[in-house]
Amino acid sequence: MSGTGVGAVPVAQSDLDVVAEQLGRAPRAIRAVAARCPSGHPAVIQTNPRLEDGTPFPTLYYSTCPRLNSAVSTLETTGLMKEMTERLATDEDLAAAYLRAHESYLAERDALGSLGTQVTAGGMPGRVKCLHVHVAHALAKGPGVNPFGDEALELIRDQWPTGACAAG
Numbered sequence: 695m696s697g698t699g700v701g702a703v704p705v706a707q708s709d710l711d712v713v714a715e716q717l718g719r720a721p722r723a724i725r726a727v728a729a730r731c732p733s734g735h736p737a738v739i740q741t742n743p744r745l746e747d748g749t750p751f752p753t754l755y756y757s758t759c760p761r762l763n764s765a766v767s768t769l770e771t772t773g774l775m776k777e778m779t780e781r782l783a784t785d786e787d788l789a790a791a792y793l794r795a796h797e798s799y800l801a802e803r804d805a806l807g808s809l810g811t812q813v814t815a816g817g818m819p820g821r822v823k824c825l826h827v828h829v830a831h832a833l834a835k836g837p838g839v840n841p842f843g844d845e846a847l848e849l850i851r852d853q854w855p856t857g858a859c860a861a862g
């Protein structure tokens with residue numbers, strides 16, 4: 695049922711089971727595991743642009759690790775998103791990098807199936823509305839693609855990955 699989008703490698707049942715446990719429900723429209731915690735469990739999943747019933751699902755990358763999500767949620771309470779949004783108005787290089795992140799996100803999603811919209815996720819490219827989106831994007835694509843995802847990961851480095859999510 696899941697993970698069967700065009701060109702997708704089927705997601706292992708063991709990963710689907712872990713994601714279901716992480717989310718507390720069956721994962722929807724999962725296409726691939728896009729990043730893992732060092733201990734091996736899925737940390738970010740890639741979803742198809744539409745759910746099984748056809749509902750648009752514009753968030754291409756979705757963080758599933760509870761420890762990661764908890765650390766990012768705590769970060770969101772600090773007012774960081776407002777500060778990041780304000781910096782977009784004064785830092786041209788940052789704004790350009792954030793626009794590239796948006797364009798990359800959209801191009802990748804459109805390649806899987808166009809939703810007929812330029813809207814991506816997390817407030818891109820003009821605002822910063824959800825750090826989970828940016829962290830998921832940064833983990834899926836690696837450093838240098840989503841500047842705010844990279845920043846957020848740096849800020850939570852002492853909290854994640856730790857414990858069961860850490861290697862070893």
Ligand SMILES: [Zn+2]
Nearest residue numbers: 731759761859
């Ligand atoms: Zn984890």
